[in-house]
Amino acid sequence: MTITEKILARHAGLDHVSPGDLIEVSVDMALANDITAPLAIKVFEEIGARRVFDPYKIALIPDHFVPNKDIESAEQAKAMREFSMQQKIAHYYEVGQSGIEHVLLPEKGLVIPGDLVIGADSHTCTYGALGAFSSGVGSTDLGLIMATGKTWLKVPPTIKLEYEGTLLPWVGGKDLILFTLGLLGIDGGNYRSLEFSGPVIGRLSMDQRFTMANMAVEAGAKNGIIAPDETTMAYVAQRSSRRPFVCTSDPEADYEKVVKIEVGEVEPQVAFPHSPANVRPLSEVGNVTVDQAFIGSCTNGRLEDLRQAATVLRSRKVAKGTRLIVIPGSQLIYSQAIKEGIVQTLMDAGAVSWCGYLPSQLWTLSRWSPGRPSRWRTGNLDNEQKLYRPDGTSKKRGVSRQSSYSSCICCFGTHCRSGGALNETSGEGMEIRR
Amino acid sequence: MKLLGKVWKFGDNVDTDLIIPARFLNVWDENELAKNCFTDLRPDFVTTISPGDIIVAGENFGCGSSREHAPLAIKSAGISGIIAKSFARIFYRNAFNIGLPILECKEASGNIEEGNRVSVDLATGEIGNLDTGHQFFAKPIPDFMREIVEAGGLVEYVKKKGLAEQAI
Numbered sequence: 001m002t003i004t005e006k007i008l009a010r011h012a013g014l015d016h017v018s019p020g021d022l023i024e025v026s027v028d029m030a031l032a033n034d035i036t037a038p039l040a041i042k043v044f045e046e047i048g049a050r051r052v053f054d055p056y057k058i059a060l061i062p063d064h065f066v067p068n069k070d071i072e073s074a075e076q077a078k079a080m081r082e083f084s085m086q087q088k089i090a091h092y093y094e095v096g097q098s099g100i101e102h103v104l105l106p107e108k109g110l111v112i113p114g115d116l117v118i119g120a121d122s123h124t125c126t127y128g129a130l131g132a133f134s135s136g137v138g139s140t141d142l143g144l145i146m147a148t149g150k151t152w153l154k155v156p157p158t159i160k161l162e163y164e165g166t167l168l169p170w171v172g173g174k175d176l177i178l179f180t181l182g183l184l185g186i187d188g189g190n191y192r193s194l195e196f197s198g199p200v201i202g203r204l205s206m207d208q209r210f211t212m213a214n215m216a217v218e219a220g221a222k223n224g225i226i227a228p229d230e231t232t233m234a235y236v237a238q239r240s241s242r243r244p245f246v247c248t249s250d251p252e253a254d255y256e257k258v259v260k261i262e263v264g265e266v267e268p269q270v271a272f273p274h275s276p277a278n279v280r281p282l283s284e285v286g287n288v289t290v291d292q293a294f295i296g297s298c299t300n301g302r303l304e305d306l307r308q309a310a311t312v313l314r315s316r317k318v319a320k321g322t323r324l325i326v327i328p329g330s331q332l333i334y335s336q337a338i339k340e341g342i343v344q345t346l347m348d349a350g351a352v353s354w355c356g357y358l359p360s361q362l363w364t365l366s367r368w369s370p371g372r373p374s375r376w377r378t379g380n381l382d383n384e385q386k387l388y389r390p391d392g393t394s395k396k397r398g399v400s401r402q403s404s405y406s407s408c409i410c411c412f413g414t415h416c417r418s419g420g421a422l423n424e425t426s427g428e429g430m431e432i433r434r
Numbered sequence: 435m436k437l438l439g440k441v442w443k444f445g446d447n448v449d450t451d452l453i454i455p456a457r458f459l460n461v462w463d464e465n466e467l468a469k470n471c472f473t474d475l476r477p478d479f480v481t482t483i484s485p486g487d488i489i490v491a492g493e494n495f496g497c498g499s500s501r502e503h504a505p506l507a508i509k510s511a512g513i514s515g516i517i518a519k520s521f522a523r524i525f526y527r528n529a530f531n532i533g534l535p536i537l538e539c540k541e542a543s544g545n546i547e548e549g550n551r552v553s554v555d556l557a558t559g560e561i562g563n564l565d566t567g568h569q570f571f572a573k574p575i576p577d578f579m580r581e582i583v584e585a586g587g588l589v590e591y592v593k594k595k596g597l598a599e600q601a602i
Contacts, residue, residue: 035459035501035503036500036501036502038462039462039502039503039506042462043589046589046593047589047592047593048593064459065460069460070460072460072461073460076460076461076462119500120500120502121499121500122498122499122500122524124500136500136524137500137524137527137528138500138501138502138505138524138527138528138531138532139502140502140528140531140532140587140588140589141527141528141531141588143589144588144592186447186494186497187447187493187494187497187520187522190494190520190522190523191523220494220497220522220523222523275447
């Protein structure tokens with residue numbers, strides 16, 4: 001069996017499962033946020049449930065409208081808060097002790113290898129980086145899980161992605177997943193499990209692995225997963241005292257497809273409008289003026305992302321005419337970034353940085369969300385968003401102010417499926433070429 | 435269960451932000467959500483459709499986020515069902531859970547135009563284009579999923595079957 005099949009079989013109480021099997025599984029952690037929880041709570045109440053199945057196995061995280069953008073979004077946060085108090089939900093974290101759900105749960109040690117996590121958020125697949133099975137569902141499914149601790153799943157076929165070779169400088173997890181999305185397409189992983197493997201993955205940090213697993217859903221995948229190794233165990237040991245179920249795929253496991261990717265030639269990748277799979281290597285991007293760049297989200301709001309950005313921006317300035325917004329993914333990351341001087345470096349460069357989480361601030365301030373680089377998400381069909389890794393491309397030289405887009409917004413998140421680019425300074429915009 | 439309605443045609447990769455933009459997710463009342471269904475792409479969609487109309491789309495309909503608000507907005511706007519070449523995984527599950535029937539049929543998607551009148555028999559998977567006389571066959575919806583749709587969604591289904599008491 002594959003690692004995904006082994007975790008599913010264990011949670012279904014079965015010795016063996018195969019792709020296509022319909023199984024009922026027990027859930028180790030059920031997750032929702034301030035957008036999806038209110039609907040799930042409504043379902044929970046409508047079916048007549050009185051108590052959640054286990055208040056220690058539910059996480060309700062206010063992170064989408066933080067701070068609440070209007071009265072309605074405050075009502076949603078209130079509904080979730082009151083439910084959490086009433087049900088004594090152990091993992092409800094109030095604003096101020098919180099962060100983006102998919103950054104926060106691993107940080108707090110709430111997910112460990114072998115767990116089965118179901119969340120009412122598409123990027124729940126992030127926890128596959130820890131060797132857990134994790135997948136997104138809607139609010140009705142989540143409401144029933146909160147009542148019963150169980151759900152049904154169809155065992156997915158697995159596509160194995162093997163990364164071999166040596167990464168070029170400034171190429172990392174974000175580039176690998178964007179490159180992979182370019183290969184698979186926006187629905188190339190629909191209903192499937194993506195298993196990221198090979199020596200290149202073994203050398204990636206946890207932060208970069210989270211970025212890769214997080215974006216598995218951008219190919220439509222049910223889950224993305226990376227087998228636990230020493231890096232995983234070291235990360236988990238510092239955060240959880242629970243005993244993990246560590247497993248890997250059998251050598252004779254059945255895969256729907258095995259894709260070998262030689263990474264030696266993979267350049268930094270940029271996803272162009274309007275899909276995360278519409279990627280180009282940096283050398284083919286050309287000159288694009290960047291109006292706004294964003295670093296953050298559940299994909300790229302982690303400490304390593306901020307460190308990379310600070311490395312690039314030290315002693316440099318954001319170009320005149322470009323706005324750079326940085327939002328650390330959790331309170332802990334923000335605090336650490338202050339201690340390390342990262343926040344000061346970014347501020348000195350002319351970036352604005354504050355701790356809020358997902359779309360709220362940018363909707364409010366710029367009518368644009370750091371979410372998927374779907375043009376629809378911005379509410380402005382003329383916006384163009386691109387996605388890159390957080391060190392952007394600031395390693396550029398000559399700067400030009402050419403623009404092919406009416407309004408170019410770049411992000412280093414998924415939640416931006418666009419990318420971003422910082423700049424260096426000649427004061428005149430920036431270019432995205434190395 | 436049979437559907438009969440006028441067709442509204444969409445392309446490939448219609449994502450959840452297109453169906454109901456994230457900025458409108460500050461409410462969870464389905465009638466409020468319906469007001470902004472497809473608002474960025476077709477601002478007059480909600481006011482021009484008639485109850486029972488049907489959406490016909492291309493590949494990967496409903497990709498993007500997990501928001502159940504997307505199928506809820508479509509259903510509450512008055513759409514009775516969706517035919518597409520394929521659906522994104524989470525949307526597929528959500529649609530049945532809230533009682534919105536959806537069918538995968540590549541031939542139908544390719545041979546039905548906006549404005550055509552279409553009939554759908556969920557039990558047999560038969561799709562008829564009443565304007566051209568063409569017939570297409572989607573894979574029938576499994577019985578238990580049709581029961582969920584006929585009950586009005588998973589909540590009603592669970593209540594009707596008495597599963598709630600067993601499970602809680």
